[in-house]
Each structure stands twice: as C-alpha cells, then as structure tokens.
Amino acid sequence: MTTTVPVPYRVTAATPETADTVSLELEPIERALPAFSPGRFAMVYAFGIGEVPISVSALRGRLVLTVRAVGAVTGALCQLRPGDAVGLRGPYGTGWDLDAAADSDLLVVAGGLGLAPLRPVVHQALDRPGRFGSLAVLVGARSPGELLYRAELPQWRTSVQVEVTVDQPDPTWRGTVGVVTALLDRIDLRLDRTRALVCGPEAMIRHTARALLARGLPARRLQTSLERNMRCGTGHCGHCQLGPLLLCLDGPVIGYERAEPLLAVREL
Amino acid sequence: MTTLPPLLDALPEAHRDRLLALAHDRDFPDGSRLFDEGGPADRFWLVRSGEVALDVYVPGRPAPVVETLGAGQQLGWSWIFPPYRWHLGARAVGPVRAWELPAAEVRQLCADDPEFGYTLMRHCVEVIADRLQATRIRLLDLYAPVGGGPP
Known part of the structure; x- marks a missing residue:
C-alpha cells in the first residue's frame, strides 16, 4: 500500500x-x-x-x-x-505494460532523460532472456557528454541491439548524428509482432510515434510516458490533468491510442 | 537491414532494373572523402553498409558533422538541381559499401520516361522532406538541460 x-x-x-x-x-x-x-x-x-x-x-x-x-x-x-x-x-502511477509485451519484439525509443524510465525495461529483458522476442533500444541524446548510462551501454550491446544518435557530436564521436527516428531505418522491424515503448520530450514522442505509425505499427501497440506537473501523486490536486486523465494515476505510462488525441489539443 | 533501400523498393521492378543497370559497386575505406562542399554533384549513392558523415567546412576547426547516413539511405540530392554542386561534404566513418549512380544518366532516364522520373523524384522529395523535418526537430534542441524531458 x-x-x-x-x-x-x-x-x-x-x-x-x-x-x-x-x-x-x-x-x-x-x-x-x-x-x-x-x-x-x-x-x-x-x-x-x-x-x-x-x-x-x-x-x-x-x-x-x-x-x-x-x-x-x-x-x-x-x-x-x-x-x-x-x-x-x-x-x-502506471508502469510499462510488460505482460502485454511478453513474447513480442520490443522496441524501446528514448530521448534525453527519457532513457531513465525505460532502463528497468532493458534490465528486465537482459535478466529474463526469452521473456520478449527481440529487443532493440534506440537512444537520442543532445551530445555524447549528455548520454545517460554510457558505461552500461556496451553491456547491453552484448545481447541487445542498441543504436545511439546525438544532435551535437564532439570531434571524437564516431557514431550516428541526427534525430532518433532516423535510427528506425537501422533496424529490422517486424511490425506484426512489435510493441514500442517511447519516452522523451513530448515533441520527440509525437515525432517518433508518427514515424512508427507511418511504418504501419498500430497505435494500440505503442506505449508512451507523459509528464505534466505532478504534485500530490494521488489524483487529488489535479495539477497533472491532461484532458480526462490525471497523469499521476492514469499515467505516466499510457497507450498511444489514448495519448494521441490529447496531445493534439493545444494548451491541454 | 535486409530489405532493399527505400528508393529501390519504391520503383517497379522494370524501373529498378534500369536504375541498377547504371549502378557501380563502390567501397570507401574509413576516413575517405566521398565529396566536398561545392564540388560537382555528378553522382549519388545508395548506402549498402557502413556509415557516412555529412559535414560542413568551417575554417580553423575540424568539419562539424551535421548528420550521418547509414545502410539503405540515399546519399546526395544536390545532383537533381542546377548548379549540381554539393551543399555539404561527406566522409566514410568506417568502411562503406554503396551503389554509385551517375547523375547525368539518371536525369536523362527521368527526362525520357516521365513515369520513371515521377516515381524517382517523388522518392527524392520524400528524402529531402524527411531531412528537413529532422532538421526542424533538432532546431528545437529538445534535450536541452532546462525544459527537457520527463522525470
């Protein structure tokens, strides 16, 4: 309790x-x-x-x-x-629905600090091999120095496909440069059995979701984590309201079918 | 990536065969330059493997990389429009394998066969639009320290 x-x-x-x-x-x-x-x-x-x-x-x-x-x-x-x-x-709040994702291919797309809430998902996949199909992790960061868990990523790469891109490379960076959605072209997506988990700044979430939906991923197989101004955490104060939702109770993780129409409303 | 590059996937088989008949296999060693900003845009590439960095010449410092392109992606669209000069430079990051296509011959194919030309140009416009949209998103600097992402 x-x-x-x-x-x-x-x-x-x-x-x-x-x-x-x-x-x-x-x-x-x-x-x-x-x-x-x-x-x-x-x-x-x-x-x-x-x-x-x-x-x-x-x-x-x-x-x-x-x-x-x-x-x-x-x-x-x-x-x-x-x-x-x-x-x-x-x-x-709600967590990632990993039971629904069991046996599915899992696509994790994170932007900036959005990798933090998705990291335990990657850990679970690594700790319990076979729970999911394949796992691909796509990460966008502002610069190499602002990439989270940089020391941990090589461990992930031993059993998971990890692709990283930055917006502002330094002269030593030899990886990908560009938006995180460009990484979608680097992986083989089996759309009929993929579930996507997306977290990052809201504009990045919308951009990523559009790219995934355009490739044919149904919105019902896309979950995202949203943020509003959470204060009480118990659904009483109303600060985190997003239309009919209180994100501290109904979120932060919600299905994109519910999120998409709400994110399209200005000032919501 | 095991599928065809999107450009080839977009073309009917007959058109694809005509385009590939013009293509040459090319390998670029790590660090080699494919083209330089301002140089003649007389060819373009479909990257089959490896990574290509697009850069901008800035006097006094290493050329900043503005974007990278990987397997399946089309490298170069400056060959479509006069004056046929590269807007950016390109360098192989690691070994790169690509199909190289001659710009003048491809433009001639487009002029001779409007259906082929329309399909090809429509794809090129998609590439340009995607990169424009990506640039706009990056202009927002979404991952900046303040006002960034969720907790």
Missing part, C-alpha cells in the same frame, strides 16, 4: 551520469515502500526544500532514481552524497 507520508531512505551511492544528472541509489532506513515496477514513479522529498516526481531508473536490488538538476529541488537532490537522507512516497 502506498503512503502519503514520506518514508525516509538513505543514499547509498550517487553516480554522476552527466554534468547535471545524477543517479541516486537508495535503501530504506526503516520501512521500505511497496515494490516499484518499471515506468512507475516516486515523489522524492528533499528535506526542507520540496518534492518532485522521479521515475525509477533501476530496480536491481536497490531502488535507483536518476535526477537532472533543473530547479531548487532537483538541484538539491543532485547534491546528495552517500549517507544523506531523502523522503520517498510511492510507488505511483
């Missing part, structure tokens, strides 16, 4: 991912929250500063949250060191 009172967790490791992004590994100080699943999120309280929603980025043993410093709360979270404490509520 989730709780509306933050439960104290201790930081056991703080791993810098990029210049402004840190992965925090956490363990409960006393009582643990119920188990998280890929795609769900926690409300993370930086004591005395405030709370933000953060999706889980790893669930292998300890809970890991990847945080980018974009404001006062996330800035404070990125300054945490091992031994420091945070308050956690959750798990909240």
